Amino acid sequence: MSGDATVFGSGPGEKGAASVLTDAEVLAAVRRELLNRRESTDALDDPADTTRHLLVEGSIVRLVETRREARQVHYGSIDLARRPVYGADLQDYAVPVPEDLSTPTTLKLVRRGSVSEQSCDCGNGRVGCKRCEGTGDLHCEPWRPCGDCRGLDCCLRCDGTGKQKRRPQVRTEPGGEATERVTCKQCGSPGSACPTCRGRGKVRCTRCDGTGARECTDCHRAGTVVHDHCKGKARIVTWTEGIIARRPDVAPIKITPALPYPARQQAQEHGDWARTQVTGRRATVGKDSVIAEVLEPYLGLRKGEITRRISVRHLSVVRLTLTAHPHRVYYVIPTPGAPRVLVLPSKRRTWQGVALLVAGLAVLALAARFFA
Numbered sequence: 001m002s003g004d005a006t007v008f009g010s011g012p013g014e015k016g017a018a019s020v021l022t023d024a025e026v027l028a029a030v031r032r033e034l035l036n037r038r039e040s041t042d043a044l045d046d047p048a049d050t051t052r053h054l055l056v057e058g059s060i061v062r063l064v065e066t067r068r069e070a071r072q073v074h075y076g077s078i079d080l081a082r083r084p085v086y087g088a089d090l091q092d093y094a095v096p097v098p099e100d101l102s103t104p105t106t107l108k109l110v111r112r113g114s115v116s117e118q119s120c121d122c123g124n125g126r127v128g129c130k131r132c133e134g135t136g137d138l139h140c141e142p143w144r145p146c147g148d149c150r151g152l153d154c155c156l157r158c159d160g161t162g163k164q165k166r167r168p169q170v171r172t173e174p175g176g177e178a179t180e181r182v183t184c185k186q187c188g189s190p191g192s193a194c195p196t197c198r199g200r201g202k203v204r205c206t207r208c209d210g211t212g213a214r215e216c217t218d219c220h221r222a223g224t225v226v227h228d229h230c231k232g233k234a235r236i237v238t239w240t241e242g243i244i245a246r247r248p249d250v251a252p253i254k255i256t257p258a259l260p261y262p263a264r265q266q267a268q269e270h271g272d273w274a275r276t277q278v279t280g281r282r283a284t285v286g287k288d289s290v291i292a293e294v295l296e297p298y299l300g301l302r303k304g305e306i307t308r309r310i311s312v313r314h315l316s317v318v319r320l321t322l323t324a325h326p327h328r329v330y331y332v333i334p335t336p337g338a339p340r341v342l343v344l345p346s347k348r349r350t351w352q353g354v355a356l357l358v359a360g361l362a363v364l365a366l367a368a369r370f371f372a
Contacts, residue, residue, distance in 0.1 A: 077237070132218070
């Protein structure tokens with residue numbers, strides 16, 4: 001275990017304790033099972049094949065840190081006095097390692113001597129509007145040509161001049177009907193003027209209502225606009241910001257050997273799992289731990305890792321076969337009390353049973369066809 005690691009807790013299974021059964025304890029548990037079955041225990045005197053299957057569950061939480069600098073610009077006043085200050089090298093700034101490694105954090109600092117505060121030349125954050133040249137209004141033509149007669153047929157008698165003169169014929173629409181006419185405002189002739197412009201040949205501008213000036217859409221008649229340089233704040237603050245970000249990198253661990261489902265289920269429900277929790281920058285579980293070898297591939301140092309917490313539980317299940325019982329497999333599971341023994345058929349016996357079942361079904365199928 002590394003020098004900066006701290007063991008927060010260790011279960012009873014570490015270093016040959018209760019959840020790692022000895023060979024003698026395994027044989028004693030199988031002996032009790034045979035006696036409960038009222039079978040001879042002489043089979044235990046024959047050579048036996050014993051294998052241990054280690055189940056491990058948990059996670060490794062690494063706290064990964066990144067440090068960077070960025071030039072910041074703030075428009076207006078800002079209070080930077082409460083922010084931490086660092087020197088020339090951001091990497092030299094020490095930040096304590098938190099107890100909670102699962103919560104991401106971001107620390108923002110200010111580089112010493114980098115703060116600059118300036119007043120903008122605009123004075124109050126506004127400058128004269130360039131579009132209207134500070135007047136607030138834009139020039140507009142108070143009158144525009146009539147959209148119906150285009151000023152050509154404004155009056156059939158005076159042609160918009162106010163002096164009467166008769167035209168050869170009345171203009172008609174393509175359908176042959178006479179164009180609707182009203183009294184001319186220019187010469188007073190009834191039924192001779194365009195109803196839209198009433199003989200003037202032009203209509204009042206709807207944008208300025210004939211005043212010759214309309215509102216500037218940039219400043220809305222204020223004559224000034226927000227100064228782009230200072231964003232209307234009249235003050236600019238710049239500084240070099242150091243950012244220390246920490247985020248948890250969680251790596252789940254689940255090591256499940258090739259055990260039959262009933263054995264895994266019994267281990268989950270009744271097993272006496274040993275628990276280990278270790279924290280530190282290069283924390284491991286120790287070379288003498290029963291789980292050291294299986295955890296080794298998970299313990300590589302990540303880029304930016306400043307500390308880690310290993311939280312796992314583990315259980316060793318023993319698989320035992322006896323020469324005298326070739327069709328049985330004994331699974332011995334450590335529990336808080338006496339070890340639990342689960343007896344399952346061997347693979348060979350299982351396949352034999354499947355073959356007999358298939359053969360029986362085939363016979364039944366042939367018999368059904370024969371007597372049909």
